[in-house]
Amino acid sequence: MNILVIQPGFPAEIPLFVRGLARMGARVYGVGDQPPHALPATAKEGLSGYLHVQKLWDAGALIQQLRNWSIPVKLDRVECFWEVAMDLAAQVRQAFRIPGLDPETTRLFRNKDLMRRRLDEAGIRNPRHAAATTSAQIRQALEYTGYPAIIKPVSGAGSADTYRVDHPDEFQRILPRLRHIREVVVEEFVTGTEYTFDTITVNGKILFYNVELYRPDMLTARSQEQISPMTISLRDLDQPHFHAALRMSQSVITALGFQTGFTHMEWFHTPSGEVVFGEIAGRPPGGDSGELMNYTCDFDVYNAYAEAVTKGRISQNIGRKYNVAVVFKRAQGQGKIQSIEGLNELAKRYRPHILREELLRPGAKRRDWKQTLLSDGFVILRHPDLDKTLEMADFVANHVRLRAGTG
Numbered sequence: 001m002n003i004l005v006i007q008p009g010f011p012a013e014i015p016l017f018v019r020g021l022a023r024m025g026a027r028v029y030g031v032g033d034q035p036p037h038a039l040p041a042t043a044k045e046g047l048s049g050y051l052h053v054q055k056l057w058d059a060g061a062l063i064q065q066l067r068n069w070s071i072p073v074k075l076d077r078v079e080c081f082w083e084v085a086m087d088l089a090a091q092v093r094q095a096f097r098i099p100g101l102d103p104e105t106t107r108l109f110r111n112k113d114l115m116r117r118r119l120d121e122a123g124i125r126n127p128r129h130a131a132a133t134t135s136a137q138i139r140q141a142l143e144y145t146g147y148p149a150i151i152k153p154v155s156g157a158g159s160a161d162t163y164r165v166d167h168p169d170e171f172q173r174i175l176p177r178l179r180h181i182r183e184v185v186v187e188e189f190v191t192g193t194e195y196t197f198d199t200i201t202v203n204g205k206i207l208f209y210n211v212e213l214y215r216p217d218m219l220t221a222r223s224q225e226q227i228s229p230m231t232i233s234l235r236d237l238d239q240p241h242f243h244a245a246l247r248m249s250q251s252v253i254t255a256l257g258f259q260t261g262f263t264h265m266e267w268f269h270t271p272s273g274e275v276v277f278g279e280i281a282g283r284p285p286g287g288d289s290g291e292l293m294n295y296t297c298d299f300d301v302y303n304a305y306a307e308a309v310t311k312g313r314i315s316q317n318i319g320r321k322y323n324v325a326v327v328f329k330r331a332q333g334q335g336k337i338q339s340i341e342g343l344n345e346l347a348k349r350y351r352p353h354i355l356r357e358e359l360l361r362p363g364a365k366r367r368d369w370k371q372t373l374l375s376d377g378f379v380i381l382r383h384p385d386l387d388k389t390l391e392m393a394d395f396v397a398n399h400v401r402l403r404a405g406t407g
C-alpha cells in the first residue's frame with residue numbers, strides 16, 4: 001500500500017504513526033513545509049520519499065507540486081494526523097480520486113454546527129445548539145439553549161475562545177471577546193464528567209477503543225492556571241456508561257460516514273446517567289495520548305493503527321492492564337523555573353508506579369500554558385487500581401510544586 005502523509009514530522013507524535021505504517025509494509029511518502037533536515041529521525045525512518053513545499057496551505061499549488069513529483073507509485077491513501085491540515089488532505093484526496101475523508105465529509109468533522117445537525121438527524125444525544133454570526137443571533141440562540149450555555153467557535157481547537165455563560169449579563173461581558181470570531185456555536189452546557197472516546201476503525205467498524213477521563217473537564221483545565229489538569233486512561237471499560245458510550249460512538253462514526261483510521265471523540269456522562277456527545281475529530285488524539293494507550297494496554301497503538309489501515313485487522317493482544325495518569329503542572333510565578341518541590345517525597349511514596357517525569361528544570365523558561373496543555377511539564381504514572389492511580393495523581397497535583405521567577 002502506498003500512503004501519502006501530510007506533514008509527517010509534526011506535531012511531535014506523528015512520526016510514530018509514519019514509522020508504524022512503514023513497519024507494516026506500507027510505502028510512506030510525506031509532503032510538508034518542514035525542510036527535510038528538520039524532520040525527526042523517526043519520521044525519516046518511515047518515509048520512502050519526502051516532498052518539501054514552501055507553502056503547505058495553498059491547496060491548488062500543493063496539488064500541482066504533487067502532480068509534478070515523480071514518485072514511482074500510485075497512491076492508495078492520504079493520511080493526515082493534524083487537525084488544521086484535515087481540509088487540505090481532503091482536497092488532495094479529491095484531486096487524486098483517493099478514498100477516505102472527502103472535503104464534504106471533512107466539513108462534518110471540522111464544523112461543530114454541521115456535525116451536530118447530522119448527529120441530531122441520526123438521533124444521537126447532542127446538547128441543544130444553534131450557530132450564530134451576529135450578537136442578535138447569539139442572543140436568540142441563548143434563549144433557545146437556556147442557561148448555562150457554552151459559546152465557542154464553530155471550528156475551534158484547544159478550547160480557545162470557549163466561554164461558559166451562566167446569565168444574560170455575562171454574555172454582555174464576553175461579547176467584546178467574540179468580535180474576532182466569524183461564526184460561533186451556542187450550546188446547552190452539559191454538566192457531567194468529561195471523557196474521550198478514541199477509536200481505530202476499519203470500514204466504519206470500531207476495532208479498538210480507549211477512554212480517557214479529563215480531570216477536571218477540559219474547559220476548566222484550559223481556563224484556570226492554578227489547576228494541575230490530568231488525563232486518566234482507564235483500564236476497566238466494562239461498565240454500563242462505557243458500553244453506552246461505545247454504542248453512541250459507533251453510531252456517530254456510522255452517521256458521519258467515517259471509514260478507516262483513527263478517531264478522537266469527547267463525551268459527557270451526566271449525574272442522571274445520561275451519555276451526551278461532545279465532538280469528534282477524524283484523526284488521533286493529540287499530545288501523548290498514544291503513549292497513554294500503550295501504557296494502559298501494554299501494546300503498540302501505532303502498529304495497531306497501521307495494521308488496521310493496511311490490512312484491515314488488529315492482531316496484537318490487547319490486555320487492559322493499567323490506569324494511566326498524566327498530570328500537567330504549571331509553575332507559580334512568571335519567567336524561569338527556580339525550584340521544584342515534592343519530587344523526593346513523590347519518589348519515596350510511589351517510585352515503582354512512576355513511568356515518566358518530565359517537569360521543566362530550574363533555569364528553563366516557563367511554557368505558555370494557554371498555548372499548550374503540556375504546560376511546564378508532566379508526570380505519568382500507572383496502577384492497576386483506579387483509586388490508587390487517582391491518589392498518586394492527586395499527590396502530583398497537590399504536593400509537587402514548581403516555582404518560577406524573573407530574578
Ligand SMILES: Nc1ncnc2c1ncn2[C@@H]1O[C@H](COP(=O)(O)OP(=O)(O)OP(=O)(O)O)[C@@H](O)[C@H]1O
Nearest residue numbers: 127150156157158159160187188189190217218219
Ligand atoms: N456543550 C458543552 N457543555 C459543557 N462543556 C462544554 C460544551 N462544549 C464545550 N465544552 C467544554 O469546552 C471544551 C472545549 O470544547 P470543544 O471540545 O467543543 O472545543 P475544541 O476547542 O475543539 O476542543 P479541543 O480542546 O478538543 O480542541 C470541552 O472539552 C468541554 O470541557
Ligand SMILES: [Mg+2]
Nearest residue numbers: 158159266279
Ligand atoms: Mg474538544
